[in-house]
Amino acid sequence: MNFASDNTAGIAPEILQAIVAGNDGFALGYGNDDASRAVEQRIGEIFERDVAVFLVPTGTAANALALAHVSPPWGAVFAHSEAHILTDECGAPEFYGGGLKLVGMPGIGCKVTPPTLAEAVSHYEGHTPHQVVPAAFSFAQASEAGTIYRPDEIAALAKLAHAHGMKVHMDGARFANALVRMNASPAEATWKAGVDVLCFGATKAGAMAAEAVVFFDRALAANMAERRKRAGQLLSKHRFLALQYEAFLRDDCWLRLARHANNMADLLAARLTAAGFAPAWPVEANLVFIVIPQNLEARLKAAGARYYVRRSDSLAAPLKPDQCLVRLVTSFATHEDDIGRFVEFAAKS
Amino acid sequence: MNFASDNTAGIAPEILQAIVAGNDGFALGYGNDDASRAVEQRIGEIFERDVAVFLVPTGTAANALALAHVSPPWGAVFAHSEAHILTDECGAPEFYGGGLKLVGMPGIGCKVTPPTLAEAVSHYEGHTPHQVVPAAFSFAQASEAGTIYRPDEIAALAKLAHAHGMKVHMDGARFANALVRMNASPAEATWKAGVDVLCFGATKAGAMAAEAVVFFDRALAANMAERRKRAGQLLSKHRFLALQYEAFLRDDCWLRLARHANNMADLLAARLTAAGFAPAWPVEANLVFIVIPQNLEARLKAAGARYYVRRSDSLAAPLKPDQCLVRLVTSFATHEDDIGRFVEFAAKS
């Protein structure tokens, strides 16, 4: 009953097999190998566009590198107050970005709306040089609440951002989960809607440790190679990052893995709803949040269930004093049995 | 005939097997798993001391994190002019260290001697606050020339460094190669000789991507967890870093792999010497440098040999105009056959 995170799973078999298979022989380091070169082209095919791709081992690094590259040190990056970049990266964007400023914004279900963004940005205009300058809008797809932005929602936000001279960054640690829920192509869900740079995650989706920073305009990526290197994010045996991506993207593996995770989330949500625990937010990716009594939470934990209790200001209604918000995450590795046991235990407790 | 680097090899079978074997089931992320906890203890056993250990995926990250942790932004870090941290990390120590200053020093065979260190440090004393402050002495073991520092040499340098209030950092990307050449324990080769923090490399030695920052005084490591996280260097599926180390250190695997690499270097050096190409520096680890005519170099390259031509000011005698300095690196994966073919080709050319 491990629903702590999608990163508690191991490596998807297809990806592990690729690492094993690609281990033979010698290959030049630092990305100068065939597999590494192929990945950029493959990602370009998927997104139907020439792209510049930089593979790194962590999502925090991907986000921090991307944000630092589209914002000067005196830039403001606008994002939801509970976005991973604000709450879980220990200041990585600020470090990478030479002290850039993250500006949090509210929003139900951890989603930001255009009026909220417009209001936030308005506080950072017209007072130069005393204030930092609007530089980027960042959003997580799927969001930290497991909700997703539809292409038209992205387009509206991106249009607003661009009108204010900002770049648009998508934290796609769970991009696959979001995509398979939508009736949209990768291109439609990203650059066609106005995304400038995407952190396209594979780790949570089944890889060992592989994230891709994808620039949809190669010019925007100038000197990112130096930025990544000096951040200690250029792997010497880089082929193993590339091999993970190659397998991840081959034959729709990434979509298949994401669909399984989402299906498990749907199943979990359906059963919990049937048991009287309707999700706190729409279940659109692989995260299910439920509001439960604290004593039930204690019993679930005692029974061996693994998950995190979260604090959030993005609920439609605040928690009652004896309630808590529980986050349940499914992954490619989640088994239906675990869901059954968890819900059964919750229902009878 | 791939002698380009020890990072052109793949993953040593023992380590790859450990990744595969450890892939089952769920494990908490970010180092909160059993394997991660075990690694710190295991490294402590090897070094006969309580240590604080931080695993990261790259050597550049390990060095930069370690140096930033022992030097303030206004600190000077003294190292050989051709040290990896000065020449091959694109300013990572400066970035991680908030703008700290690396001070290069000369030395034959890429080794620094106490008088050289003393002279260099003397330029940074007595002029506060106009100058950066001596903060650390860093040296590579083995050095970039493939030479090694004996424990008494380290002790003399460390004593001097400590007398000036500096910490001692060992860039041990090739620590195993150095160690198996010496009649010394890991403890004797490090903290007993005065090393404060060691970047204990596994990647070049056979891992996929795993380096350990080892603090010999736990107090010195305070808040390194935050520093690593905000650098995007904390892997979510951290167990796979730990599994690599576990296998690397089990049953003297690391020493065995290093011995093979060194033996191959010795063999290469012996055969090259017999063919008239005596190494430029003593072969004490897994690197062999030879000075050859440029036209021979061109033929070797054309024949498919892979290696790098290097520039160095650390030769005992300067190159002649038509000569070049060739670096040949062996690894756990080097085959005797390749050495034979390379030397044969060089000899007959």
Add this chain to the structure above:
Amino acid sequence: MNFASDNTAGIAPEILQAIVAGNDGFALGYGNDDASRAVEQRIGEIFERDVAVFLVPTGTAANALALAHVSPPWGAVFAHSEAHILTDECGAPEFYGGGLKLVGMPGIGCKVTPPTLAEAVSHYEGHTPHQVVPAAFSFAQASEAGTIYRPDEIAALAKLAHAHGMKVHMDGARFANALVRMNASPAEATWKAGVDVLCFGATKAGAMAAEAVVFFDRALAANMAERRKRAGQLLSKHRFLALQYEAFLRDDCWLRLARHANNMADLLAARLTAAGFAPAWPVEANLVFIVIPQNLEARLKAAGARYYVRRSDSLAAPLKPDQCLVRLVTSFATHEDDIGRFVEFAAKS
């Protein structure tokens, strides 16, 4: 009718005279002169304690240096959302602090209360190393709303901050204005109440460009000399900073200047109240805020009055759509005549 800021005034005559008088002869640079040495001792006398003092030319520099010195790059600095350090320094604390994080908090009259601070800090505990670490509480005295913290209020906040391992920073750009309003000594208003580091401003109070970073524990100031120098904040002809402070502090000049500014604010507030414009917040220093119709504001501006219209979430009641919040600042140089003219104009408009 210039109420734009206390920095639109020139130099107080006593201070200008000191610059002129101290101009003769030669003096060693960078603070190695008699006047510079005397200032530290003089400030120590005023605060009844051994202090470490660092003079710099701007308040932004003073704040940024102080905060960077008491917070690591992974630290969180808690302050009111409308504090100068968050809204008017273009990210200086983040730059100086290597990417530290400023956390804004709400509070009527730009004042933070202990429960608000406790709540804010609680979000940054228990989730290491994924979050930045509480490092400092910073508050402005007087606040941006012209309100002040009494010693017992400071003590309660400082006690809470210290209990969470944080340092306490007072942005005293208007410290003199706050002090002369209270029945407290400089010591009681600062370190006796728990302040660890004070930015003791002179510029707004009548100097040309001089601020003092005052550490009440000399150990806390270790290496601040280097930090200041590498920030380009160590003046070569440092004596002129010292001369400004010497004159500022001689014969209660600083208190006299501040009392005049406060008296003018009181007079302005009284007359405005009589004219139907009661201040939005208690007038406790040299700032008066009034809520007026936008068309009146337009007429005032047209009449040549100089002031800033501010946005604030710290009002007890929100503005109506046709209202605006006007900030009026008095200084040592404010004349009663200007107040009369301004109020007369406002009253009749």
Add this chain to the structure above:
Amino acid sequence: MNFASDNTAGIAPEILQAIVAGNDGFALGYGNDDASRAVEQRIGEIFERDVAVFLVPTGTAANALALAHVSPPWGAVFAHSEAHILTDECGAPEFYGGGLKLVGMPGIGCKVTPPTLAEAVSHYEGHTPHQVVPAAFSFAQASEAGTIYRPDEIAALAKLAHAHGMKVHMDGARFANALVRMNASPAEATWKAGVDVLCFGATKAGAMAAEAVVFFDRALAANMAERRKRAGQLLSKHRFLALQYEAFLRDDCWLRLARHANNMADLLAARLTAAGFAPAWPVEANLVFIVIPQNLEARLKAAGARYYVRRSDSLAAPLKPDQCLVRLVTSFATHEDDIGRFVEFAAKS
């Protein structure tokens, strides 16, 4: 007999008078006053070109801001090994520049020649992304040895720098001293010879604390306003910086002050030569270096002479063991009498 530095002098009378005269009345802060606006135009007239000007109070800040603005964090800035930016700014360029790298180069009389620059740059090309990237060439005019670069020398260096994609920065802390020695206009000595950004110093030349960062291409200065502000280098009572410059530049005051300083240096050099102490380097600005026996140095110090003993690798011949290198600096305030007394004492000792 104070020859310690040109910053041991006070404020030139013309400049002090301007501060006093400009103190009346109110003026908007942060550079939004008439005097501040006029300065940019005045400097443009002097340099016969539209320029972007940023006034700051220290030379270290000016250099650090300028270098950070023309170099990315992964840039290399090439300068003479004994340049102020390398030896006397405690890492300010590295701090402001997010960890950029300063690369020292040798050169007699603290001057760099094109072959030396070419050689140094060659070490930083062709190894991307492992190395920092050539970003700027910086030189001091006059140099730290008191020598100067003629326009054709600057042009040759700038041409080389530009050919390698680098910007050219002139540290003109003593620009006036250099200029009055040459038969060249300000334009010919700077942008016409290829200088991109000049730190045009007034402090050493007679101001209290005022330096101007002058960009000869306004586009290159984009966002410098934010960079200066977040560095705490934007003075609130900015008019007093402007007033200093206004007076400094009015009626050739700056040239007159510099000529006096240079004349005093010439006189000092001539008398010392007559007394048997020929200068170590050509005296081309307001610095005179002499090599004297250490026991004479001790007697001079005992007699009350003020100067600094320097270490240098830029002498044509190394010092003998009992010798030392003494730096004597003249300024607008140097009196002929002091020179007479100093030389007399040296001659008879």
